[in-house]
Amino acid sequence: MTDLAAVKAALKTQAVETPSWAYGNSGTRFKVFAQEGVPRNPQEKLDDAAKVHEFTGVAPTVALHIPWDKVEDYSALAKHAEDRGVKLGTINSNTFQDDAYKLGSVCHPEAAVRRKAVDHLLECVDVMDATGSADLKLWFADGTNYPGQDDIRARQDRLSEALAEVYGRLGDGQRMLLEYKFFEPAFYTTDVPDWGTAYAHCLKLGPKAQVVVDTGHHAPGTNIEFIVATLLREGKLGGFDFNSRFYADDDLMVGSADPFQLFRIMYEVVRGGGLDAEVAFMLDQCHNIEAKIPAIIRSVMNVQEATAKALLVDRSALSAAQAAGDVLEANSVLMDAYNTDVRPLLREVREEMGLDPEPLKAYRACGWAEKIVAERVGGEQAGWGA
Ligand SMILES: [Mn+2]
Numbered sequence: 408m409t410d411l412a413a414v415k416a417a418l419k420t421q422a423v424e425t426p427s428w429a430y431g432n433s434g435t436r437f438k439v440f441a442q443e444g445v446p447r448n449p450q451e452k453l454d455d456a457a458k459v460h461e462f463t464g465v466a467p468t469v470a471l472h473i474p475w476d477k478v479e480d481y482s483a484l485a486k487h488a489e490d491r492g493v494k495l496g497t498i499n500s501n502t503f504q505d506d507a508y509k510l511g512s513v514c515h516p517e518a519a520v521r522r523k524a525v526d527h528l529l530e531c532v533d534v535m536d537a538t539g540s541a542d543l544k545l546w547f548a549d550g551t552n553y554p555g556q557d558d559i560r561a562r563q564d565r566l567s568e569a570l571a572e573v574y575g576r577l578g579d580g581q582r583m584l585l586e587y588k589f590f591e592p593a594f595y596t597t598d599v600p601d602w603g604t605a606y607a608h609c610l611k612l613g614p615k616a617q618v619v620v621d622t623g624h625h626a627p628g629t630n631i632e633f634i635v636a637t638l639l640r641e642g643k644l645g646g647f648d649f650n651s652r653f654y655a656d657d658d659l660m661v662g663s664a665d666p667f668q669l670f671r672i673m674y675e676v677v678r679g680g681g682l683d684a685e686v687a688f689m690l691d692q693c694h695n696i697e698a699k700i701p702a703i704i705r706s707v708m709n710v711q712e713a714t715a716k717a718l719l720v721d722r723s724a725l726s727a728a729q730a731a732g733d734v735l736e737a738n739s740v741l742m743d744a745y746n747t748d749v750r751p752l753l754r755e756v757r758e759e760m761g762l763d764p765e766p767l768k769a770y771r772a773c774g775w776a777e778k779i780v781a782e783r784v785g786g787e788q789a790g791w792g793a
Pocket residue numbers: 546586621648691
């Protein structure tokens with residue numbers, strides 16, 4: 408039997424970090440469709456993120472992206488967030504939008520370009536010092552498009568050197584989270600293509616370096632829960648970038664394409680003690696055609712639902728079936744939890760937290776969407792620099 412009080416307690420303390428860029432305009436390489444009421448600056452992104460937290464109760468931090476969220480005074484930005492009930496979270500670097508990075512950033516063949524990239528990463532740590540952020544998230548678009556274009560091994564050496572310099576700059580309580588992605592924008596080799604490469608670099612760097620699993624950054628059919636189990640077992644799972652994919656790195660709402668996969672991932676998190684460890688649960692999504700704030704609320708709820716189902720797995724019954732070699736029973740125990748409708752449980756959890764049990768309905772009724780459309784007129788909407 409599962410302890411319902413413990414399940415509820417775990418759900419109430421779960422924290423899902425929302426990304427500042429998800430509130431801005433986004434699109435594909437074909438078109439960015441502007442939406443009315445979209446934030447025009449980092450402060451307005453935080454205002455929207457505060458609404459997500461207000462109605463879900465479990466989205467207390469907001470990830471920033473430098474330079475998209477560059478401001479003069481980061482302490483003032485942190486205060487702006489705190490005044491609205493949220494905090495600044497992970498700092499995401501950007502070494503993929505400058506002309507200099509055509510052949511890579513920290514792995515570029517020219518030392519001057521690598522220097523520019525590393526200086527940007529060090530600047531991101533300065534930002535962390537000012538905002539009080541604990542995590543620096545690194546994703547590199549580095550790679551090659553053609554066999555022979557550059558030396559695969561030399562690029563790993565350059566990567567290693569750059570990471571070591573940034574790692575050395577981290578303060579107490581700060582972490583470096585290294586994200587991997589198997590292809591795109593590079594099509595032949597990617598310099599951090601998989602969890603093994605990220606893990607090898609993090610292991611060499613030390614305890615402050617951990618791996619980020621972006622759920623959309625795997626080849627079709629990849630068993631992501633196995634990767635999660637392995638990284639947690641090694642103490643190297645730093646966090647997640649949650650999103651869904653059908654074909655490539657689609658950045659759709661987490662849990663929308665494959666809710667069963669999200670459940671299997673969250674089961675391994677629960678099984679491996681990841682809810683209590685310092686695993687950052689972040690969204691990394693783009694809402695190209697749907698309304699942004701409700702989509703982010705929906706995504707947070709999808710993470711909650713998968714977590715609730717994972718917590719409901721009767722682990723003693725599962726262990727007993729596994730030990731007895733009872734294949735069907737073991738599978739049934741897991742599927743029973745997955746097939747449970749956890750929405751009534753989550754409504755109860757929200758009521759106990761003093762929230763409206765239906766976050767999406769409550770958000771729609773609160774008038775914020777109409778208010779931002781009316782007020783955010785003029786200026787330049789936030790969005791991809793691309
Ligand atoms: Mn990501």
